[in-house]
Amino acid sequence: MVERRVGKLDLNGTVPSPASPGSGKSSSVSGDSGVLDDRPLAERKSGDAVQHAQEKTNGVESKQPHSGVSAVLQQLEQLIISDDWISKDAHNEKSHSEGPRLSELGRTLVTSSSLKAYIDLLGAQHRQSIAAWLYGNTSQTLSNLFRFPSGNLHCSDADSPLTNSPKSGIGYAVRLALRDRYGPERLAHGWKAFVEMGAPVVYVSPAVHLDLSTYLATEFSISDVVQLPKLEGDLSDVEGRIDLVAFEKQLDADISAGKLPLLVVGVVGSPILGQNDMISRLLELKKSKCGFWVHIVGQAIAALALKEPNKMLVDVLSQVDSFTFPLAMWLGIPAAPVVTLYRSVEGYKPTYREKLDALPWWVASQHLTPKKITQTIENAYFLSKAMLKGLSAFPEIEILGIENAAEFANRVYRGQYSPLNVLIFKYKYAELERFRKKRKESKSSTSSNEVDSEKNGKEKGSALSEQELAVIDKEHKEAMEYADSLNCWLGQGLITECRQLGLQMVELRGGHGTAFRFCPLESAATHSTRVEHIQKFIGQLETTLNIVSSTVAARKHFEELKSQYPSLGIFPIQKWAGVGAVCYIPSIVKDTDPKDWNEKQRQQVSHLNLELVHSLRSIDSAFSSGECSLYGVSCVKFGMLSDEKDLNDLVHLVAERGKEIEQSQQYMDSLAEMIRQGIEAANEDLKRENDARIMQEGVMRQIPLMSSLVNWFSPLDKETQNIKGRSFDLKTGQIHSTEMYYKRRLMAGENITSQEPHQNHSLVKAVEREKALKPDEQLQPFQEEVAQAADEPQENALNSEASRIVLAVLLLL
Template identity: 25%
Template structure:
């Protein structure tokens, strides 16, 4: 009994001590209330700037709610973990690292031996390079990259890692974001015997950043294995394997390491970059704390010396979210892009720039090994531009590439104004040109294209109905562009039928062109300042009249030092904008001609009236002058006449 009582007393004492170490309930309530108030005050202030935009307010709320649903308030756990002693964190980390790797394996179907979570993009490359670098080499490691590799990222890496250098692999056949395997092999053979450097790594694309292209990873991997080179892969298509519910165990991405931007794929803010290491990185060490063997990785030091919120965010998602919730943004984005591309193929005179003509080779066998499905790779982006079906449509036009580019700029402006939620972007590349010239300098001039990438935008929600309306407007705008292009091509020929109209070259104008109304009595070969003033007056009056009913007209020229499009730079002209149908050009020209003649007649009448008024004024002025002269003459005569008076006081008269 005594022993039992002592035990109970001891347990009560322990319980009392444990309770005393916990915060008071009232203190906890106050802390919770304070936290809620601070959070609500901060969010209310931020939302106050969105009061006038209810749609933006709702979008932000949706993204924020999704973050809370999928990630939660992980910052508290992160702060707690970061306060732990280093040896405790070393013991805790393996459990959660293994759980994250297993979860990613089941989700992405990627068999990896280690995983890194990085806050910054450059940090992912630094860690991969440091890990893969061969420490026994005293030469610089050459990293082969495509031409579109981020210049700022390259500068950042070379400044932090002095023992590497970059070699760009150009691709003149398709685009600058893909690696030409033949050229890659030639460079490797050239560099393999270099005394100052050696082939070290290839960075390839599986869904490039801007164009969404995918390198032939299977062939590149074989080449890298042949020369003992590390292959690192980046791109949005790396996560697309997650869209398969099941996949065979022997399927894996053809690379040594890869980096995925899960913030893009999941549509959840503030998530880290995931870097998977497919090569074995296990390094077993003896941990004496618990007298047991613990499997440790060399990469754990990277993780433990980084903010823990990165890996804890991923772990929290793995505990809270279903597969459908996580993959909904990626699936919807790929479906929207595919829906747009499918419908754009039916739009006449619209060229899809990232449409692969060999779909049988653009499948998962391009990037994966094993018994991989032969499904076609999804497209993360859609890139398109307006182009004529045949070069004959614009064969007589000067600077074809430049003018088609102006039309695409007009198309981008219209689509961006009417569909801001689409978040369209404007790209420039030499590979977008419609024709190739014998002049090499002209071939290097970049052309514009329009890019749609729903995967990259979390705030704006887009539906298929929006895409359908978007496609209808594209078709309408394409018809306008084609009519305008045809009108510009035929302007000089058509205008020759109108004797009072002359065409003006307009190289930097997307519309039909420019014309000038010339009065019948003016000869352009013998023009003077008076005639120029008359022409300018007519053009200005024409612009004023025509703009009241039609926005296709605008006044240009008259600057003297402006565009330099005409030898008479001080003369005004009428700019013709876009037309809806080719027949509209004749209507516009007749309207200008009729209005010009009316204006010329009105001005002639005004001039005649002004001349009559001027003549009348001159006559009146002359009559007044004659009358004044007569008065002056009479006054002068009166002054010389003698004054006669019979006054008795002649001295008073002065």
């Protein structure tokens, strides 16, 4: 007789394996090693006791070798719990990464994947019945929950937690739309159906941040994927909505071209601004133009599951053909597929595999119940209202898409407006707002000047406007960079200290800079966010904004304060939220413009400022060193100020401490070392030049007696005879030739700092001796010099002839 035992499902994730037929043994899992042991219970107990006694007697711990499936499971366990086996060169990650922490529901959902494989082993009728019952029960539960009557369920795996999760759902909607528009025979005809009925066109809202062109072309051979134009608005460059007028024109053009509009992907609750497309208008176009499929994605779909949802929202979304939403993310549960609800299509029935894919959501819906799902979504929207109320109390905070945050928050609490599913906020830098208005006015005035110039033939006014606009654009860019730095500084502390909120830093398009993103639907369930966390954040934000306001106020007076300290220069530093940066300029390079500093001077200035920062940090850790990319030197950066009145004392401290370091023995030693290196370099240049001169003159000229004879045969060039000295400039740290001091014609060509040389005493004596001569005697040397210049070619010829004669006589001797 064959005995069959089936283990019960353990919600903690342990599934006992059934005993093998005829063995009469039950399988169990060891709690210590996790290895399967197929021995009977009595035999295991007795064997463990004997083994423990033997280990105690021998005093040595022994381990039994594992074989078969147990060894494979143990190896797999080691691969999962540790990442030491991964090559660190290929994966630059820390070792011993912490595994995901699963709740009871999470462990059950992970186990359900194994149960799906086990159900496949059952008989055909048995497994078909299980899949149909799971699918029908789950579809009815979720359709009722999201107020989509007679909806069908499709579960697809998420490609990633946020961005790509709706992609597979959109693909399934395209498959349904193709069957609905082209009929079941499309599968048999293939591409010929596109030729007969027209090529399909898919229209995508500009708020869908997905690359669907490649995906749809690969999966369905659809090449026409149109990104619809945006509706013009103040924030359309950040995230747009469908321009329905342009869409209607696009529809008419495609229909005239013989194409078939297949599907439109609309958005309710965009991921950045939480905006909605006009879905009701899309439904009207569907009825009037052609029966395209309307598929919806977005965070605002969650509002359908509220206790008292917006009636207009329910009425509109109940008429669409399908929508996809990441319910697992909203509920904070892992290993659950993305949900797509769709209306029934004639002649289409889900397959057995599609029905069985609903198993994880059947488990989740049974464990959580629709009531708990609604409470979780209600909590997320309540957190959004609480955050909106807290942020509206700060005039320094700008919430994108809301002009009057305080009034909007009051209307939300009174129920006149629906709460936002996502909040994008940032610090409002007043200078940036001023430059934006000025820039806008300048552009409008420039355009008007251009029109007047075309009419009146004037070009001078428009040219001046372009120059002014360039200056304003530069100021606007600098203000925008500083505003981004302030928001990044806010995020460094607030995001770290308030992890329960799930705040994110996002880079907005259209030059709107960096901002905070708060979406409780995505993070509240995972982080167990409560209202107390919102209150803690608002309190810390108030403290931090006081520091930011003091720093911004002190920054305005920074330039004025610098004029009292000539030794300090304000240098621009990028991506710094503090007051600014100064550079202590030593007296040795004070007279030189920073743009004209050479490499030696930049090193000298950087060395002094680094020593200054090291000294200042012992007093105040807010000081730090920074690199000025404009001049290539190190600077002293001022941090954030809690009180703007402290700036005067801090600047005075930097100036005094810099002066002390400059006059200190250590700095003088470094300066002396630089001079010593310059002298050594000059000696090396002189030695190198002397060696080159000797090689050019030859060996014979170095012999005392022969040198005169050889010089008489072949006189040296004057340039070769002159030995140029070297001078070391203390201001620039450069080595120059002394020839510049004797030839004034080179001074105009050399772009270097000159020094006044000492007078030559022999030259002075010669001048005095010439003054003592008579006028005729003074003119005689100049006359002889003129005559010598006139006879120079003849003398050179005579010298060459005489040298040949003397050389012949020497050879005869």
